[in-house]
Amino acid sequence: MKRKWIAATAMVVATGLLAACSGGSGDTSNEKVTLTYANWSEDQTPAMKQIAAEFEKANPNITIKVQTLPWPEYWSTLQVGAAGGTAPDAFWMLADHFREYAKGGQLLDLSDTVKSNNIDMSAYPKPVSDSYTYEGKVFALPKDFDTNGLWYNKALFDAAGVKYPDDTWTWQDLQDAAKKLTDPKKGVWGIAAPIDSQGGFYNTILQAGGSIINPEGTASDFASPAGVAGLKFWTDLQAAGESPTLKQLSDTEAVSMFENQKVAMYTSGAYWALRFYKNADLKDKVDVAPLPQGVKRATVTSGIGNAGYAGSKHPEELKKFLAFLGGTKAAEIQAATGTVLPAYQGTQKPWLDSMPEFHLQVFIDAIDYSVPLPVAGNASEWQGLAPQFLSPAWDGKKPVEQAAKEYQDAVDQVLAKQ
Amino acid sequence: MTNVATKPVRRPTGRRTGVSKPSGWWALAFIAPATIGLVALYVWPFLSTLMKSFQDVPAFGPATFVGIENYTTLIGDGDFWKAFGNSALYTAIILLGIPLAVVLAALIEQVGRGRAIYRVLFFLPVVTLPVAIGMVWRFIYNGDFGLLNYVLSWFGVDGQFWVADPRFTIYAFGVVGIWMGLGINLIILGAGLQAIPKALYEASALDGAGRVRQFFHITVPLLSPSIFFVTILSVIAALQMFDLLFIMLRGVNNTALTDSKTIVYLFYEKAFVQFDQGYGAAIAIVLLMVIMIATAVQFRLQRSWVFYG
Numbered sequence: 110m111k112r113k114w115i116a117a118t119a120m121v122v123a124t125g126l127l128a129a130c131s132g133g134s135g136d137t138s139n140e141k142v143t144l145t146y147a148n149w150s151e152d153q154t155p156a157m158k159q160i161a162a163e164f165e166k167a168n169p170n171i172t173i174k175v176q177t178l179p180w181p182e183y184w185s186t187l188q189v190g191a192a193g194g195t196a197p198d199a200f201w202m203l204a205d206h207f208r209e210y211a212k213g214g215q216l217l218d219l220s221d222t223v224k225s226n227n228i229d230m231s232a233y234p235k236p237v238s239d240s241y242t243y244e245g246k247v248f249a250l251p252k253d254f255d256t257n258g259l260w261y262n263k264a265l266f267d268a269a270g271v272k273y274p275d276d277t278w279t280w281q282d283l284q285d286a287a288k289k290l291t292d293p294k295k296g297v298w299g300i301a302a303p304i305d306s307q308g309g310f311y312n313t314i315l316q317a318g319g320s321i322i323n324p325e326g327t328a329s330d331f332a333s334p335a336g337v338a339g340l341k342f343w344t345d346l347q348a349a350g351e352s353p354t355l356k357q358l359s360d361t362e363a364v365s366m367f368e369n370q371k372v373a374m375y376t377s378g379a380y381w382a383l384r385f386y387k388n389a390d391l392k393d394k395v396d397v398a399p400l401p402q403g404v405k406r407a408t409v410t411s412g413i414g415n416a417g418y419a420g421s422k423h424p425e426e427l428k429k430f431l432a433f434l435g436g437t438k439a440a441e442i443q444a445a446t447g448t449v450l451p452a453y454q455g456t457q458k459p460w461l462d463s464m465p466e467f468h469l470q471v472f473i474d475a476i477d478y479s480v481p482l483p484v485a486g487n488a489s490e491w492q493g494l495a496p497q498f499l500s501p502a503w504d505g506k507k508p509v510e511q512a513a514k515e516y517q518d519a520v521d522q523v524l525a526k527q
Numbered sequence: 528m529t530n531v532a533t534k535p536v537r538r539p540t541g542r543r544t545g546v547s548k549p550s551g552w553w554a555l556a557f558i559a560p561a562t563i564g565l566v567a568l569y570v571w572p573f574l575s576t577l578m579k580s581f582q583d584v585p586a587f588g589p590a591t592f593v594g595i596e597n598y599t600t601l602i603g604d605g606d607f608w609k610a611f612g613n614s615a616l617y618t619a620i621i622l623l624g625i626p627l628a629v630v631l632a633a634l635i636e637q638v639g640r641g642r643a644i645y646r647v648l649f650f651l652p653v654v655t656l657p658v659a660i661g662m663v664w665r666f667i668y669n670g671d672f673g674l675l676n677y678v679l680s681w682f683g684v685d686g687q688f689w690v691a692d693p694r695f696t697i698y699a700f701g702v703v704g705i706w707m708g709l710g711i712n713l714i715i716l717g718a719g720l721q722a723i724p725k726a727l728y729e730a731s732a733l734d735g736a737g738r739v740r741q742f743f744h745i746t747v748p749l750l751s752p753s754i755f756f757v758t759i760l761s762v763i764a765a766l767q768m769f770d771l772l773f774i775m776l777r778g779v780n781n782t783a784l785t786d787s788k789t790i791v792y793l794f795y796e797k798a799f800v801q802f803d804q805g806y807g808a809a810i811a812i813v814l815l816m817v818i819m820i821a822t823a824v825q826f827r828l829q830r831s832w833v834f835y836g
Contacts, residue, residue, distance in 0.1 A: 181773070185799040192587055209802060213587025303780045355781040359691035360669045362778050490801040497785040504781070 140170060142426045147176040147197035149183040152383075156446040160439045164430060171426050191215040194420050198427050199434070202249045202416040204240035204481070205488035210416070211243035217417035217424060219247045219431060226432045232454040236481035237412040249414030250435030251452035253443065255378035256475035257308055257408045258397040259283070260385070265290060265297060265373035274374070274398035276471075280316070280342060283374070283401045287351040290373040300374040301363035302343045302352035304499050306492065307409055307482060308377040314339030315480055316403030326485025327524055331517040332510070338403070341509050344502050355503050376400060379450045379472040386447075386464045399471045410479035412452050491523040573815075579808035586802035597809035607810065609786075610793040611817075613697055617789060618765035618821075620701030621708065625758055628709055632716035633746055646717065650710035661774030664703050665690060690775055693786035700771050700787070708764065712757045719753030720746070748834040755833045759825055766818050767791050790814050 148157055154177045161173035176197055178186055184206060190196035191210065202210065210216050223230060230238050233251040241249035259274050266273055269290045274283070287299030303309065314321055319335030322328070330336045346352045353366055367375040368388060385391045400408055415434040417427045433439060440451035447463035450472060461469050498519055502512035580597055582590040601607050635645045652660060667674045668689035676686025689699040727745050736744065747754075769791040776784040788796070790810065798807025 181777070188586060188799070188802070209586050213585070215587055305780075356670055356688040356691040359779040359781055359783060360665075360671060360673075360688060362780070487801060493796070493800065496780065497782055500781040 249416035254412030315407035584804035624705030653710035
């Protein structure tokens with residue numbers, strides 16, 4: 110309740126400020142201006158500050174204040190700030206929250222900026238740039254992107270005498286390997302099979318030829334034969350005891366299981382690369398391969414976008430800054446620090462070179478067969494339903510078909526609300 | 528008030544008598560800071576929440592009046608009733624901690640030197656960051672490597688996934704909740720204990736009453752106003768439980784979270800994750816009513832057990 114009050118007060122104050130400022134903000138490019146730039150990652154903050162400093166060098170009249178908010182508070186703070194007129198000027202956006210903000214008129218339209226700055230939209234992975242376009246207008250420029258790969262532990266593969274995964278692998282190869290790698294006596298499992306949408310069952314549903322959510326965004330596809338096949342991929346691994354149970358994966362998340370060398374394979378994004386690389390125990394034991402193919406090859410992809418607040422007091426300076434964030438210089442700084450895979454085409458090389466022992470190119474190659482992360486309707490609402498409806502299938506308490514049908518009905522109900 | 532027995536003092540004439548009328552304004556001016564704070568921080572948000580509960584409030588943009596729709600949805604919402612049941616169960620567990628607090632308070636009172644050390648030790652959780660508490664307890668409760676299961680293994684007891692197994696989650700949180708509330712409760716009860724005249728214990732000892740008898744026949748009745756106060760506070764805090772869930776169930780990979788949501792967690796989820804602030808407001812208003820009813824019932828019940836000496 111307090112938050113709402115703060116928002117309201119903030120709104121009153123902010124409207125006052127807006128009124129006060131509206132007279133002055135014309136084409137005064139030499140006016141001293143401070144812009145705030147919010148993110149949720151301590152890890153990436155140094156790179157963000159470096160980018161900000163680079164921008165300030167070229168634009169001495171603009172100061173950038175980088176703000177880092179903890180992830181659990183990021184979205185509520187942003188929402189209250191946007192509604193109350195106190196949102197940061199520039200901030201990170203995610204595809205599943207994007208629609209709500211674009212629809213609500215909270216984001217600065219960057220279409221003209223793209224034109225006047227000659228920004229080549231085709232330099233970004235199309236699924237990512239598409240996810241930040243609303244009604245034909247560009248509201249955020251892709252910052253980075255992630256696709257999925259199959260992380261594996263070479264030492265555990267060697268110990269079990271299994272050939273390393275490569276780009277020829279099919280589902281069958283993975284299943285066979287998981288079986289051979291599992292060794293209950295040593296407390297080692299072949300793979301981690303959590304209920305993970307982005308790193309897990311979304312990919313396998315697509316690989317089975319399914320669509321997750323239909324293109325119109327009106328219905329989901331979990332109970333179709335392909336949907337069920339994509340879910341069964343994981344429940345079979347659970348049923349065979351080739352993965353830690355859901356309870357175990359709740360207490361110790363899948364990535365930690367992989368880091369502790371309890372599981373030999375883990376399908377997930379490129380964002381773990383630096384963490385694995387910095388782990389002295391893992392650095393020489395870990396590598397990554399493309400996801401195995403089912404009926405076809407597929408991975409979901411998404412990426413962070415840099416967006417601007419429509420209520421910003423300095424829209425012109427903000428546009429300048431956002432254009433800079435979307436450009437090559439900012440991408441190169443991100444790549445060189447090794448934190449993320451920058452979205453801008455051709456700038457990823459420093460990232461690859463920063464961890465030469467890993468075959469990170471698989472994440473870039475995956476762009477070719479990637480599909481945007483589905484974000485239809487009130488995405489945060491229906492995405493939250495997965496554990497509730499899929500746990501019984503993962504735990505073997507309900508047939509996959511039945512759990513998939515119930516899950517699909519629940520998701521469709523949310524999609525129908527819009 | 529103090530000099531009622533003496534002869535009425537004649538009020539001096541002059542400036543002082545003139546105060547009576549303007550004093551209304553002065554009084555208002557003096558209580559203004561408190562009043563403004565109260566109105567701005569409690570009354571206004573309450574009214575705005577009440578208003579929102581009758582509206583459909585999108586994330587951004589204008590709200591529309593929908594009458595009692597949010598409340599009718601709520602009555603038919605299985606998730607709400609489940610959350611209600613979870614909060615009630617959690618509150619019941621927290622109430623079990625109060626006898627424990629009374630016994631501990633009495634024991635600490637027996638300690639001569641070093642009493643303060645015990646108080647501090649029990650009070651530490653109160654001033655510790657909830658995030659830190661959540662992390663430590665997640666480690667204690669971890670099914671594979673947890674401290675609790677390790678200790679249980681000494682006795683040949685098979686460990687459980689205390690947090691990740693939906694059957695145990697609320698109970699596991701109840702234990703943490705009791706532990707977290709102990710510090711405040713012990714302070715309040717400790718103050719209450721010190722107000723009990725020592726002579727009563729001495730007299731009863733002469734009459735042959737043992738420690739246990741003294742506890743039940745002197746300590747508990749004379750402490751009952753403090754116990755009542757502690758109970759009221761505990762119930763209100765328990766019904767508002769949110770942080771433990773938020774911290775300890777982050778990243779769970781099964782139904783442990785869906786099965787253990789409390790009312791406030793549901794409120795958070797509706798208002799801040801799903802952007803449905805109108806519905807969230809309705810939940811908040813219903814929770815307020817539940818707390819008011821629970822408190823009123825306790826005040827009613829206290830007549831039969833609280834002893835005001």
